[in-house]
């Protein structure tokens with residue numbers, strides 16, 4: 001293989017690599033988008049289960065708050081009742097105090113007025129009772145009654161204070177529950193924001209995935225079209241061109257079929273396992289379509305299309321000698337016509353099974369391929 005051929009082959013390889021790489025880039029981007037979509041779905045599921053758990057917590061707190069509220073309402077009623085009780089106890093105490101004072105006043109109407117004045121100037125009931133302690137005439141019944149009423153007042157006051165303390169504890173608990181609810185609600189709000197964001201990301205990712213798939217499909221379609229176009233250009237079996245002047249070169253039996261070409265492959269060279277020995281010689285023409293010539297006078301038996309030989313020409317020279325010319329981009333001859341030695345038969349190309357512009361020149365004797373150099 002010559003440098004030019006190598007460059008051509010490597011150019012073809014680079015094209016194939018690029019095509020493959022672009023497919024890989026699409027596939028990788030699609031895989032990435034799919035993976036990202038799965039991750040986002042997982043995150044969304046986690047956020048949703050967190051949301052469910054937070055909602056459950058809030059519901060449980062709200063139900064506890066309802067219970068506490070019921071207790072508070074009951075406590076308020078108890079306190080109201082206790083207040084009424086206290087009011088009545090105070091009225092009873094006051095009644096007893098007043099009636100006791102009246103009885104004392106009555107008892108001492110004609111006694112020591114100065115002492116009475118002292119007694120009546122008592123600042124409260126306790127003070128009064130202390131002073132009255134010394135009044136022997138005062139009935140022990142009155143004293144006991146007043147003390148008892150005082151005790152009732154104190155007891156009810158204590159009960160009311162206890163109830164108010166319980167109420168305040170319940171209020172405190174309710175405040176705590178409310179704070180707790182606010183905290184959970186904050187987390188729930190954040191979770192809802194996170195969920196909305198995840199939903200948005202999932203939507204964007206899905207759109208991106210669809211776009212990537214569409215791009216990959218478009219790229220695949222373009223490739224298919226390019227391949228079809230390349231295949232179509234390879235066929236190129238209808239092109240005929242007007243021949244240029246005949247060219248006879250060298251002193252051999254044959255004139256050179258492609259004098260401006262250079263040898264890129266010899267006869268008998270190993271090509272592939274299925275084609276171990278090259279049946280002809282290849283002349284590269286540097287990517288240019290250059291004239292090819294009939295090696296000797298004869299009759300064109302084939303001038304047309306072959307899937308493997310592309311646009312090819314087969315010339316019968318008689319006496320069992322046949323020449324074959326393959327992979328033309330265009331032909332100048334038709335089957336059945338006679339050609340002279342050196343008459344142009346076509347232009348080199350890369351049609352059929354070919355990887356670059358060249359002429360495959362094959363010589364056969366009685367159907368057996370022989371080395372063309374024998375005749376050149």
Ligand SMILES: [Zn+2]
Nearest residue numbers: 280281282360
């Ligand atoms: Zn060849």
